[in-house]
Amino acid sequence: MAFKHIVMWTLLDTANGNDKSTNAKLAKEALEALNGQIPGLQRLEVGIDCLQGAGSYDLVLIADLDSRETLALYQDHPAHQAVLPMMKSITSQRAAVDY
Numbered sequence: 001m002a003f004k005h006i007v008m009w010t011l012l013d014t015a016n017g018n019d020k021s022t023n024a025k026l027a028k029e030a031l032e033a034l035n036g037q038i039p040g041l042q043r044l045e046v047g048i049d050c051l052q053g054a055g056s057y058d059l060v061l062i063a064d065l066d067s068r069e070t071l072a073l074y075q076d077h078p079a080h081q082a083v084l085p086m087m088k089s090i091t092s093q094r095a096a097v098d099y
Contacts, residue, residue, distance in 0.1 A: 002042055002064035002065060002066070003064070003065045003066065003067050003068050003070065003071060003098070003099070004062065004063070004064060004065075004097075004098065004099050005061075005062075005063040005065060005071055005074070005096070005098050006060065006061065006062050006063075006096065006097045006098070007060070007061045007094065007095070007096045008057035008059065008060045008061075008094070008095045008096075009027075009057060009058060009059045009060075009087070009091040009093065009094050010057055010058055010091060010092050010093035010094075011023055011024060011027075011058040011059060011090055011091055011092070012090055012091065012092050015089055015090040016086075016089055016090060018090075020058065023090040024048045024058055024059055025048070026086070027046070027059055027086065027087060027090060028046040028047075028048060028059070030083050030086060031044065031046045031061055031083060031087075032044060032045070032046050033079075034079055034080060034083070037077070037079040038073070038074050038077045038079060038080065039070075039073065040065055040066040040067070040070030040073055040074065041063060041064075041065055041070070041074055042064040042065060042066065043063070043064045044061065044062070044063045044064075045061070045062045045063075046059065046060065046061050046062075047059070047060045047062075057093075057095070068098075071098060
């Protein structure tokens with residue numbers, strides 16, 4: 001069974017000259033581009049919330065990793081580190097669950 005890393009973000013209404021919808025699409029593309037780049041990362045999927053209900057997050061990442069130990073390799077990998085500044089600049093809130 002794979003180790004799961006799930007992250008949810010609330011995006012700012014505007015950031016980096018883009019609206020929330022544009023930033024969600026850009027983030028999805030950047031994060032999903034990590035597939036195949038990081039050893040131990042089996043699969044990474046990103047979803048954009050379509051209902052936008054009260055209490056909903058705007059974006060979710062679900063990563064399947066080989067093991068709990070692989071999570072540290074994923075987090076420290078240069079490809080992942082390269083995406084972090086953009087993610088931090090467009091988000092107001094983040095939540096994560098690892099199991």
